[in-house]
Structure formats: structure tokens, C-alpha cells
Amino acid sequence: MGRMQAIIMILCCLTKEIRTSQTGQFIGASMSFTIINGTNGFEVQLDVISGWVLGLGPCGINCSRDSINSDTKATREEVLQKQGNSRFFGNWSVEFKTSSMKSSQVKDINQVVYSSLNESVVDVSENARWEQVWTVVRYPMIPDTPYMDIGFEGSSWRNLSLQGDNVTWHLQMKATPQLRSDIGKPNNSPQAISRPLYRLLLDKDNHIRIATIDPDGDQVICSISEYIEVGFLSNHLLPNISVTKDCIITIPSNRTLGYHNGSIGAVAITVSDYNVSGVTYGQRLTPFSAIGVQFLVQFLDNISEPFFIFPTPEGNHRFNIYSGTTWKIDVYAKPISPALIDHFTCLGRQHEDVKIINVKSTSVPNHLNVKMATMTWTPFHTDVGKHILCVGVEDSYG
Incomplete structure (x- = not known):
């Protein structure tokens, strides 16, 4: 089945x-x-x-x-x-x-x-x-x-x-x-x-x-x-x-x-x-x-805020996953110097138990002070349907 x-x-x-x-x-x-x-x-x-x-x-x-x-x-x-x-x-x-x-x-x-x-x-x-x-x-x-x-x-x-x-x-x-x-x-x-x-x-x-x-x-x-x-x-x-x-x-x-x-x-x-x-x-x-x-x-007049960079999927990206398997995605964020990436958040519209793990500094060509975070979620049969996840990042300036 x-x-x-x-x-x-x-x-x-x-x-x-x-x-x-x-x-x-x-x-x-x-x-x-x-x-x-x-x-x-x-x-x-x-x-x-x-x-x-x-x-x-x-x-x-x-x-x-x-x-x-x-x-x-x-x-x-x-x-x-x-x-x-x-x-x-x-x-x-x-x-x-x-x-x-x-x-x-x-x-x-x-x-x-x-x-x-x-x-x-x-x-x-x-x-x-x-x-x-x-x-x-x-x-x-x-x-x-x-x-x-x-x-x-x-x-x-x-x-x-x-x-x-x-x-x-x-x-x-x-x-x-x-x-x-x-x-x-x-x-x-x-x-x-x-x-x-x-x-x-x-x-x-x-x-x-x-x-x-x-x-x-x-x-x-x-x-x-x-x-x-x-x-x-x-x-x-x-x-x-x-x-x-x-x-x-x-x-x-x-x-x-x-x-x-x-x-x-x-x-x-x-x-x-x-x-x-x-x-x-x-x-x-x-x-x-x-x-x-x-x-x-x-x-x-001016906005200086952190932003997600490649290979992070673009906003409003859609994924197809199967119940009982673990979905896993890495997101990469860069601050506006001299700020540093402070933390990542994830909000699911249906109380999805998304975990943010493995937050670390990483090297990305042509970018400095980049941090990467891994998001994981394991949906079950009761989760079958459509879901929205909102990923956020904040730097040391707020």
C-alpha cells in the first residue's frame, strides 16, 4: 500500500x-x-x-x-x-x-x-x-x-x-x-x-x-x-x-x-x-x-537585516514528503556586517513538531559570517494534507 x-x-x-x-x-x-x-x-x-x-x-x-x-x-x-x-x-x-x-x-x-x-x-x-x-x-x-x-x-x-x-x-x-x-x-x-x-x-x-x-x-x-x-x-x-x-x-x-x-x-x-x-x-x-x-x-529609508542565501530554498517553496519518513532541509543565513546571526525559528500552522538542530557557522563562497541550521520533521498518517512552515532568522541587532 x-x-x-x-x-x-x-x-x-x-x-x-x-x-x-x-x-x-x-x-x-x-x-x-x-x-x-x-x-x-x-x-x-x-x-x-x-x-x-x-x-x-x-x-x-x-x-x-x-x-x-x-x-x-x-x-x-x-x-x-x-x-x-x-x-x-x-x-x-x-x-x-x-x-x-x-x-x-x-x-x-x-x-x-x-x-x-x-x-x-x-x-x-x-x-x-x-x-x-x-x-x-x-x-x-x-x-x-x-x-x-x-x-x-x-x-x-x-x-x-x-x-x-x-x-x-x-x-x-x-x-x-x-x-x-x-x-x-x-x-x-x-x-x-x-x-x-x-x-x-x-x-x-x-x-x-x-x-x-x-x-x-x-x-x-x-x-x-x-x-x-x-x-x-x-x-x-x-x-x-x-x-x-x-x-x-x-x-x-x-x-x-x-x-x-x-x-x-x-x-x-x-x-x-x-x-x-x-x-x-x-x-x-x-x-x-x-x-x-x-x-x-x-x-x-534603509533596511539592514539578515537574509537567507543559496542553497536555502526560495520562499513559498513546496515539498512533497511521505508520512512516516523524516523531512530534512538545511537553511543558510547571512547577517549584515558587523552583526552576527543570533538564532533561527520555525513556526508551523498546525502545531507541527519541527526541530531545529545542528546550528553552526559554515563556509559559503563569497559570503562571510554565514550560519546554517537543519530543520527536521517526521509527519505521521494524521498529518496527511497540506502544511505551512514559516522559517525565521534574527541577528544580534534584533
Whole structure:
């Protein structure tokens, strides 16, 4: 019997310090959901990877790189007590309408969400002053409803010089609980992964590619978030920002458009999944579901950050591997002199147990101070499907 395949995508990530006034704690998030069989029927499992100002996020007051992979139960409570605000890390709600209702209803689900919360630290940048955590919660499916809009919102974004101070955040996901005729079960949302911060050059057409997959094999299409799905930011888009259907974001950062050295803004996109055959409703495609992805961008005259070099695979590279075998890949990174490569990180969108081993200095023609790291992962039968891995490197400057 043939072995099953798992598909991996790699998106190269770099980090670097930002220096700015801090008036908020939120630095973006990406959301997704999976429909699972719970004790009392179907449940929605919500996965949120969120970024926060270091020391103001769930990782806690004393968060550091040593906190990576740690549970946040105690540290989250510590921050909440210090802030004196039980909803400092946001509010959860669901909007729905059943056949017996004349209009939709919005329901506060904070108690259910926070009572079932599992959360861990996935990355920390001490110099750039941010942390990233992974939150997993469950909520029971609401019967007899054609949709569930699950919202996550709060106050406030870290200082957005291009959009304002004390800006509220809002993300939401649209889930459709009905069974699909093609797969015989409810739809699962697409998945995406992004960095909490991208540093971009001024006076250049900057491009950011967001890696996406769909566990059901659906067509994935990206768009700029609009209207209620993004809250305040719907009327405060970055000048001339655009996104292609295959999730390439373009930001022309001309000074004439208001961009300047050190300016910071928030980007919000929506990732939707559609029938692969392109079935339309009227004149437009109708998505099965939609999720939100948001992050910060900073614009600078000059950027000096480490970068991956050959023979590292290019960003968004795809690998085919077999369950039960070990996938192994070497990545090579070079700093901008006189910095030195500090450490490598790897984030998997489905809690993949990727190990980083054999980190060492290595000789590469025409390159100095190069370090190499080996990544390994052994997927099993339960991992069959598509996966996203995000590889990062940080130098001694941050």
C-alpha cells in the first residue's frame, strides 16, 4: 500500500527592531477554524496566532526568548490583573440567524471561549519588542443557521502613525455549518500565516506574499478586508495598497502618498475558500468561508537585516514528503556586517513538531559570517494534507 503525502510550504521570515512610541498592545493576528466532532456534536475549533507588544501580551510581564513553547495560563492572568481589565486581550462574539429568527443576533461568547482556551508562546523578538502566541479555543456549532460570523476585537493596535493612535482591532471568520455534498462534512476554513511585522523600503513597490493553504482542497482567494469584517481599518486603508487573488500584497510607499521614514501602518486582508470548479452565485463567486489576516508594516529609508542565501530554498517553496519518513532541509543565513546571526525559528500552522538542530557557522563562497541550521520533521498518517512552515532568522541587532 502506498504511503500518504504531506505537502509543506516554506515562507522565509526576518525580524528587525522597530523604535516607536507604544500606545497599544496588539500587533496583528491570523485566524482559522476547523469543524470537529465534540462530545455533544460538531464544534468549531478556532486557531489564532496573534502578535503583541512584548510584556503586554499573554506571554507575560517577564516574557523573553526563553518563554517560547511555554503555556500562558499563569502569565496571561498576571497581565490581566495588572491591567485591571478582564478583556484586555479582546472580546469574542458570534453573529448568526436561525430559520425562526427575523433578524440576526450577536452573542457574547467570551465566557465559553476563555474557559476552553489553550495557549502557548510560539516566537519572541526581544530587540523588536514583540511576542507571538498561539491560541486554540472551541465553541459548539449553532444548529439551524446558514452561517456563523465569529468576531475577535479589542483595543488597541500598537501605534499606527499612518492610521492613528489607540485604534481598535477587529477580525472575524465566517463559518458555514452545513454538511458539504462533496466531502460529506462541514467546511474547514483556509489557513494562512504571516509575520507580526514587515519592514519595507520607502519609495519602492513593496511586495509581501502570504502563504495560504486549504485543508479541503478548495480554491483560495485573497482580497483587501472591507466593511465590518475589519472594523476601523475599513476606512483607513494604506494609500494605494492592493492584493492579488493569490495573496501577493503590493504597497507603493512613495513619500508623495504620505509615507515617511519610520511610519507604521496596519494591513488587513481576507482569505476565502471557494469551490474548485468556480461555481458562481449570480455573477459572483460565493465563498464557503472567510478568515482574517492582519499585521504591521514599517517603512524605512534603509533596511539592514539578515537574509537567507543559496542553497536555502526560495520562499513559498513546496515539498512533497511521505508520512512516516523524516523531512530534512538545511537553511543558510547571512547577517549584515558587523552583526552576527543570533538564532533561527520555525513556526508551523498546525502545531507541527519541527526541530531545529545542528546550528553552526559554515563556509559559503563569497559570503562571510554565514550560519546554517537543519530543520527536521517526521509527519505521521494524521498529518496527511497540506502544511505551512514559516522559517525565521534574527541577528544580534534584533
